[in-house]
Amino acid sequence: MDNTTTPRKKQSQFKEVWRRFRKNPLAMVGLVIIILMLIFAASAFLIAPRDPVTGLQGYNLQDWTNARQFPSSENIFGTDHQGRSMLARLAHGARFSLLVGFVVVGVGMTLGVTLGSLAGFFSGTVDNIIMRVADIVLAMPTILLAIAIAAALGPGLRNVMIAVGIGAVPSYARIVKAQVLTVREQEFVEAARSCGASDFRLITKHVLPNCAAPVIVEATMGMAGAILSAAGLSFIGIGLQSPTPEWGAMLSEGRQWMLAGYWHLTLFPGLFIALLIFALNMMGDGLRDAFDPRLRGAGGSARRFKKMQLARLKAESESGGR
Amino acid sequence: MLKFILKRILMLIPVLIGVMFVVFLLAYITPGCPARVILGEAASLEAIAQLREEMGLDEPFLVQYYNFIINAVRGDFGNSYRTQRPVFQEVLDRFPNTMQLAAMGIVLAVVIGIPLGIISAVKQYTPFDFGATFIGLVGVSIPNFWLGLILIMFFTVTLQWLPPTGFREPLQWIMPTIAIGTNSCAIIMRMTRSSMLECIRQDYIRTARAKGQKESVVIFRHALRNALIPVTTVAGLQFGFLLGGAVLTETIFAIPGLGSFLVSSILNRDFAIVRGGVLLIAITFTVVNLAVDILYAFIDPRIRSQYR
Numbered sequence: 001m002d003n004t005t006t007p008r009k010k011q012s013q014f015k016e017v018w019r020r021f022r023k024n025p026l027a028m029v030g031l032v033i034i035i036l037m038l039i040f041a042a043s044a045f046l047i048a049p050r051d052p053v054t055g056l057q058g059y060n061l062q063d064w065t066n067a068r069q070f071p072s073s074e075n076i077f078g079t080d081h082q083g084r085s086m087l088a089r090l091a092h093g094a095r096f097s098l099l100v101g102f103v104v105v106g107v108g109m110t111l112g113v114t115l116g117s118l119a120g121f122f123s124g125t126v127d128n129i130i131m132r133v134a135d136i137v138l139a140m141p142t143i144l145l146a147i148a149i150a151a152a153l154g155p156g157l158r159n160v161m162i163a164v165g166i167g168a169v170p171s172y173a174r175i176v177k178a179q180v181l182t183v184r185e186q187e188f189v190e191a192a193r194s195c196g197a198s199d200f201r202l203i204t205k206h207v208l209p210n211c212a213a214p215v216i217v218e219a220t221m222g223m224a225g226a227i228l229s230a231a232g233l234s235f236i237g238i239g240l241q242s243p244t245p246e247w248g249a250m251l252s253e254g255r256q257w258m259l260a261g262y263w264h265l266t267l268f269p270g271l272f273i274a275l276l277i278f279a280l281n282m283m284g285d286g287l288r289d290a291f292d293p294r295l296r297g298a299g300g301s302a303r304r305f306k307k308m309q310l311a312r313l314k315a316e317s318e319s320g321g322r
Numbered sequence: 323m324l325k326f327i328l329k330r331i332l333m334l335i336p337v338l339i340g341v342m343f344v345v346f347l348l349a350y351i352t353p354g355c356p357a358r359v360i361l362g363e364a365a366s367l368e369a370i371a372q373l374r375e376e377m378g379l380d381e382p383f384l385v386q387y388y389n390f391i392i393n394a395v396r397g398d399f400g401n402s403y404r405t406q407r408p409v410f411q412e413v414l415d416r417f418p419n420t421m422q423l424a425a426m427g428i429v430l431a432v433v434i435g436i437p438l439g440i441i442s443a444v445k446q447y448t449p450f451d452f453g454a455t456f457i458g459l460v461g462v463s464i465p466n467f468w469l470g471l472i473l474i475m476f477f478t479v480t481l482q483w484l485p486p487t488g489f490r491e492p493l494q495w496i497m498p499t500i501a502i503g504t505n506s507c508a509i510i511m512r513m514t515r516s517s518m519l520e521c522i523r524q525d526y527i528r529t530a531r532a533k534g535q536k537e538s539v540v541i542f543r544h545a546l547r548n549a550l551i552p553v554t555t556v557a558g559l560q561f562g563f564l565l566g567g568a569v570l571t572e573t574i575f576a577i578p579g580l581g582s583f584l585v586s587s588i589l590n591r592d593f594a595i596v597r598g599g600v601l602l603i604a605i606t607f608t609v610v611n612l613a614v615d616i617l618y619a620f621i622d623p624r625i626r627s628q629y630r
Contacts, residue, residue, distance in 0.1 A: 026459070136340035139611075140604045141566020148600045151588040152348040228465055232570055235467050236585050248467075255471055255574075259486065263475055270468030278463035285459070 020290040027286020033279035041094035048088030059092040059245040060084060068262050078264040080250075081257060086264065089245035090272055096157070096246045097227050097276065104165045104226035105219050112172025113215060117203050119173065120180025131177070134170035142167045146229045150238045160239045164229045168222055175218055179211040213291035220284035224277045231273050247273045327616055334612060339391065341604045346390050348600075349593045350383065359403045359591050399598040404590055409598035412583070417602065419489055419579035423571065424564035426495060427503035432557055435507040436550075439514025443549075444541060446519065454511065461508025466567060470501035470574040487576035494575075502571045506560040513556045517549040524548075551622050558614030562607040 021027055048058025063083035071078040077086035119130040137145065149163035183189065184207055192206050231248030233239030240246035242253060247269040254265025357373040358365065374380055377400075378389060393399070399409035442454040477484040477497060488494040521527065522545050530544045531537075569581035576582065580599050587595035 026456075132336060132340070135337050136344060139337050139341050139608045140344075140600070141563050141607055143569065144566035144600060144603055144607075147569060147584070147588070148345065148348050148596065151593075151596055152352045154353070224463070231465060232467060236570065236573055238585075238588055251468060251471065258471060258475055259479060261479060263479075266468075266471045266475060270465060270471065274460075274464050274468060277465065278460065281463050282459060 017287075017290045021286055024286040024289060026282045027290070030279040030282030030286065033275060034283060037094055037098065037276055037279070040091055041098050044088075044091040044095050047091045048085065057092070057243075059089045060243045061088070068257065068265075070262075071264050077268050080253065080265055081262075086268060089250060090247070090268060093245045093247040093250060093269065094272065094276075096240060096244065097230065097273070100157075100161055100164065100230040101223040101227045103161050104168055104230075105223045107161075108165050108168030108222065108226075109172050109215065109219055112169045113176050113208070113211070115169070116173035116176030117180050117208060117211075120177035121184060121199065121203055121207065127177075130173065134173050137167060137170045140167075142225065143229055143232055146233060147236070147238065150233050155238055155241050157240060157244075160230050160233055163233065164226050167229070168226060171218060171222065172215060175214045176208075176211050179214060180207050183207050183210045217284055217288045217291065220280055220287055224280035224284070227273070227280075228277055323620070326619060330612055330615060334608060337608060338605065341608070342391055342394060342601065343387065345597050345601050345604070346387050349597045350386070352591075352593055354591060355379070356403060356593065359593075394601070399601075400594045402587075402595050403592045404587075404595075409594050412595060413580060413598045413602050416578060416580045416583045419577055420565060420568045420572065420581055420603075423489075423498055423502060423568050423577060423579060424561060426499040427564045428506060428557065428561045430499055430503035431506035431510050431560065435510030436514050436553065439511040439553075440518055440541070440546065442511070442515045443518030443522065455515070458508045458512045458515075461504050462512065464504060466501050466505055467570040467574055469504055470497065470571055473497045473501060474574070489575065489577040489579075498571050498575045498577060501574070502564055502567060505567075506557075506564060509560060510553060510557055514549065514553050517552050518545060521545040521549040551618070554621065555614055555618050558610060558617065562610040562614075565603050565606055565610075 045058065048061070050056070050058055051061055061084060063079070065083065066075075066079050067083040068081055069075055069079040069083075071086075075085055075087065077090060079085055080089065115130050115134075119127040140148070145167045146163045149166060150159060153159035153162060180203075184202075189202060189206050192202055197205070230239055231246070231251070234241070234246045234248030235252045237252060240249050242249055250269040251266060251273075254262070254269060258266050355370065355374065357370045357377065357379065361369055361373060378386060381389070397410050399413075401407060402409055402412050405412065438454050438458075442451045445451050474486045474497065478486040484497055485494055489498065522541075524545075527540060527545055530540045535544075568579060569584060571577070572579040572582035573585050580603065584596060584599045587593075587599070
């Protein structure tokens with residue numbers, strides 16, 4: 001790490017990350033799938049516009065004479081038990097899943113990063129309160145917590161986001177706190193403080209930018225988790241509900257026709273969930289390698305690695321030793 | 323070491339009280355009065371008011387919470403709204419199936435995941451490694467509830483080999499175990515691989531090789547022992563997560579476990595059961611995590627020393 005002037009270094013660091021990211025074929029495949037999914041979701045209203053006469057949503061146009069058609073050149077994903085086009089429903093489903101993913105990650109990250117940096121920067125009572133609450137939330141398996149919250153709040157898009165989002169906050173808080181603990185002791189923070197920088201400025205200008213890498217990686221992976229949890233909630237009937245074409249809800253509907261041999265009703269919604277999760281995981285993996293090539297294990301001296309691992313273990317045991 | 327364990331157990335108490343608070347709060351904010359759920363829609367207002375009084379539902383929030391904790395410590399979680407049987411009994415009846423499912427899942431994950439991870443690391447950058455890495459990524463990403471459905475479609479509908487649902491005979495265990503264990507298997511495989519790769523690069527491995535030791539001894543005695551430290555932790559944590567994830571698997575395969583019971587209780591608004599069931603899983607999860615921590619400190623002296 002040779003730093004010449006500050007602004008140039010910042011720019012070149014992200015260029016460097018992108019350069020490494022681009023070389024990773026799996027990560028690029030992930031990125032391409034995500035872009036395709038975004039396009040698919042954005043074109044949902046083109047593929048299946050609202051019916052001008054009845055005012056019904058494009059994903060809810062029933063055609064009982066064409067119910068449960070297998071995939072054909074006319075309907076590439078077939079039709080469901082009410083004769084609705086699976087293509088239309090899958091496209092609108094992409095909209096809901098991506099929306100849930102982005103909102104949950106956005107809100108979870110904002111809250112988690114704020115709480116985590118407060119806990120890391122002001123050790124003591126603030127830290128204790130925040131991290132103990134995080135412990136409580138983390139004391140329940142993510143999906144179970146989401147189920148419990150969704151059960152209490154009732155079904156619906158907003159409630160699903162809340163149910164999935166609450167479980168997402170502590171992991172960001174933990175990561176940021178651990179990172180802040182290592183960063184705040186460094187000389188450039190001390191230097192900034194001696195120049196009279198306020199706590200707020202120290203956190204936002206000096207400490208947080210150094211936490212960006214792990215947070216971005218966690219956000220990518222966390223989005224996969226959020227989409228999966230939301231689909232799971234809809235699947236067991238306490239998330240988004242029919243006729244909303246959420247992928248998990250579609251799976252739960254299709255499941256009833258599975259034993260009768262209508263495989264396409266179960267195969268496609270799940271395939272889209274799996275594809276999106278797969279893409280996000282690959283991108284997350286690629287980002288982590290790009291941000292920190294040492295983790296690939298290819299280069300880097302053993303001593304440097306040991307030092308890093310020790311810091312990580314320390315940070316972990318500090319925050320409850322998990 | 324004893325001090326460390328005691329300290330961790332003491333740290334558990336506030337967490338459990340907090341978990342109880344969350345569970346209590348969720349049932350509290352749920353719209354709809356439990357007395358009405360028990361008595362049905364046709365009940366008179368007087369009857370409902372009387373039952374509310376008996377159940378202590380008119381008390382202030384904190385009093386209700388206090389009573390909940392005191393009763394919970396005694397093992398009394400009230401009665402199911404539907405069956406009127408004690409929640410504790412209802413929940414405990416179904417718990418063994420959930421535990422069995424999660425245990426079979428984690429055994430599958432460890433038995434397949436660790437060897438694959440070791441081979442993958444030792445043969446890094448070979449076709450085997452690339453194949454295993456790719457399968458690992460797919461395994462991490464596949465939603466377990468969809469995998470369950472795909473298994474049913476393949477083994478039941480197409481091949482007609484396995485029954486689609488149930489959990490009595492070993493034949494019925496196959497699909498649920500694969501469905502619940504695949505994610506963990508992939509995670510453990512990836513963890514083993516990266517952990518092995520880290521260890522293989524250490525100086526002491528070079529020393530062992532320089533001494534002229536056989537490659538199998540270097541890998542299994544020197545590298546694997548250290549590599550398995552983080553893997554043990556991950557496997558333990560995964561077991562905890564499987565307890566929660568069992569909800570979806572049980573629903574698909576109609577397994578009479580705690581998870582599917584929770585779902586049906588939610589749909590029937592039986593929140594006494596939801597409260598008890600979520601709490602039981604959360605407590606088990608916390609205890610498993612504690613055991614993992616203690617085990618971790620036990621096998622890794624570097625961590626133990628921090629608690630002296």
